[in-house]
Amino acid sequence: MPLLQVKDLTVRFDTAGGTVHAVSGVTYDLEPGETLGVVGESGSGKSVHVLAMLGLIPKPPGRIAGGQVLFEGRDLLTLPERELRDLRGKKIGMIFQDPMTSLNPVLTVEAQVAEAITSHGLMSRSAARARAVELLDLVGIPEPRKRVKQFPHQFSGGMRQRAMIAIGVACEPKLLIADEATTALDVTVQAQILDLMKDLKRKLSMAMIWITHDMGVVAGLADTVQVMYGGRIMERGPARAVFNDTRSAYTWGLLRSLPDHSEGRVYETHTPGQARKRPRLRQIAGAPPDMTDPPPGDPFAPRNPFAISGCFQEMPPLVQARDAAPGHLVAAWYDLPKALAARPDLAGKGEGA
Template sequence: MPDGALPVLEVKDLKTVFRTRGGQVHAVNSVSFHLRPGELLGVVGESGSGKSVTMMSLIGLLPSPPANVSDGQILFDGHDLRTASEETLRKIRGARIGFIFQDPMTSLNPVFTVGFQLMEPLRKHMGLSKARARDRAVELLELVGIPDARPRLKDYPHQFSGGMRQRVMIAIALACDPKVLIADEPTTALDVTIQAQIIELVKELREKLGMAIVWITHDLGVIAGIADRVMVMYGGQVVEQAPARELFANPQHPYTRALLKTVPKVHGAREPKLNVIEGQPPILMAAPSACSFRDRCAHAFARCGAENPRRRPVGANGHDVACFWDAATQGEADA
């Protein structure tokens, strides 16, 4: 570990496979990463890049079959979560590791009141009495900025707006003071002005409560504003990982570079023509034996088709990239 602090969560060579009628889908291929206390790790990738499946694999949220977390280690709090019993997992899930999902409408139960759903983890995990749990629920709603909290405990999810529902989700995730919070595209379903509110809220809560956060998104803009460190995923693998500023200032992987260029900006100069990443993302029917980006890559050469690149360090800032092409020595000539 380059930084002194011991990681709260460490994942080594994680593999997740789905068995389907068409064959095996290798959704997560040897993913390794760590999360330091209080850190916000951004995970960026397109749909099918394996970012959500990786995080759901961590706490056994994938139905098995078809999913099988087939290999690797997930070290958290002295346990290997991959091999831990369902009972241990249940104690950790929702208590030590909180989860926020993309769509607050489908992840809240429509037939229970918000109060019931907030109090459930408090009573189950922390053993609070009904009255104590209710007080704590009010505290939590106030913490996430829902005005007039006590009477709102009796409301059902549909009585809240999208932004407010996401606040409720955050309150539930925070209920038991988790060490790690995993947020899977928490603002994707929201409008930009509401997204700005939620991002501001998470920044605030992080300062107040000091938990480590994994923030999954496809929006590079959101990541730039909040992440300490960013991990870029493609084809079920981590292709690049670096501190946020370093990644945006000095991207190494051709995919990261192309991704940063395809996104038009609202501020600054306007590009007359959008850069395009030609082709389609890979279909993961086999474990990768070559670089999965090579078909769409402007710098691909013979070795990329013969061998899957391993992550190698770039400089001394904790920046690493899984690519044979080296921007520094093999030229900057971008396509």
Template sequence: MPLLEVKDLTVRFDTGGGTVHAVSGVTYALEPGETLGVVGESGSGKSVHVLSMLGLIPKPPGRIAGGQVIFEGRDLLTMPEGELRDIRGKKIGVIFQDPMTSLNPVLTVETQIAEAITSHGLMSRKAAKARAVELLDLVGIPEPQKRVTQYPHQFSGGMRQRAMIAIGVACEPKLLIADEATTALDVTVQAQILDLMKDLKKKLGMAMIWITHDMGVVAGLADNVQVMYGGRIMERGPSRAVFNDTRSAYTWGLLRSLPDHSEGRVYETHTPGQAKKRPRLQQIAGAPPDMTNPPPGDPFAPRNPFATERCHREVPPLVQARDAAPGHLVAAWYDLPQALLTNPTGAVPAAAGEAA
């Protein structure tokens, strides 16, 4: 039984400038203990897809236009707000980069962690305060007894992020959702936090949805990767399969680069040694679609040098890729050229912290 089943999730924003097609027909299942990495350019619907399942998009202008999100057998999208609020933070922990939902500057770290626990009626105030110290210790904050009585401004950026993680896992959730949780941190601190996450995942046995722009983070952390574009899933599968046997031109573009092919080149090639010196996420030629007026077919078709006539016309379904690992799915009417599939430079990107 999957822990979470997202079925045909569709989210719209009705704005003065038109209806934004933020998320369209997103469908996937997450197993207990699984770590899913969600990647894609800005505006691809990564945040809205998780915010909407948690009841956190502003309505209006937002609206759930269709779908179901089954968590432990119940649909989160039709659940009364009170019950959803109880699941949020208790069974589904969240860590956002958004300062709105970050730490409160006028409350001690102890108060904030204890509040996260007592608001779900899990423990007495006194027991929750003792638990706050344990949690700071668990997330690797030194001298937790002393630190717990401090305010967020007395913490470094990395320590604040650890404190946010402590709050996110305070109730030992079945699922932890992190949206750009390490993006603001420097590379060394980020690597420490990712190690911590791997460790916590083992200790607590929770599943994770990890949203990031950084392919290196995903390579180091995720069992499965889901690549989003124009509010849709373009490719999904075991991380190794998606990185080494890429089937979507969009994923390929994220991993390599799609330089100007008017010069006769389609994709830049480079050796793995050179690849490490390059930024991990390359710019893809062309601009993301205007989501108030999305293309009728494959949203990536206008930027895809391999697009066929059908790509411009019809949305491709997300299906098992041909001769690929089981569970490796792709939404594409076209085939990437064999030369790209078997490209010997198609290595897994260096996991964050491992890069030279």
């Protein structure tokens, strides 16, 4: 049985300017131990879709307009708040961006890691303090016995992020959700954290949802890649398939905006552990959509050089892509491989990068 089953999750924000269609009909399964990379530009609905599952969107203006989120068979969307609170941090660990604001500046690292454990009644205070040292060691913080007594400001950015990871995995969750967890770090430290995560997911055999706007980050980490835009899943499948047999024009645009991308190389070159340079990026032309009362159709259509008239009329369903790997899904009325073959001017690589 899947660990997590997201079924038709739909989230709206009712604002003075109209209804924001933040997440629309998001559906997927996550298996135990699977790492899912969720990718998309800012405003795609990546954060809101996980915050909604965890009962963490502000209501109002937010509301769950439909769907189910089954975690080990229980619907998180109808779970009493008390049970949801116990699940968060225990069976579902979380790591967010900006550990400086997430860590409490007036408490030692030890107090904060221990608190993550004792708040769920899993251990005594003294046992939790001993465990805190083990956890700092696990996440690669040197001299953990000494470091555990320090305050967050005595840690570097990378070390603070490691401490946040220690808190996220303190209760050995079944699922770890990381939202832009390495975005604030420089590329070298980011690569180290990604290496750590690969190591941890093996040691702790936990499933992960790794959210990032950076395609390069998920390449070496994720088993499955899910590309979101306008609150919808545009493409989803085994990482290799999504990178090397891309079917959504949006994914294709994201991949082209990666530095030194050429066909088939992204997957090999952008692995964690290799710091990479960030030369000038080739952006996708046009701006991300305003999701307030959006027009019908595929939200990416106005920016899509391969859009056909149907794209402006109706959102295509997310279905198995033709002649693609099993489980490689795409939401597109156009056929990207054919469209690219017909437009060698656009398919050309290297220009602008």
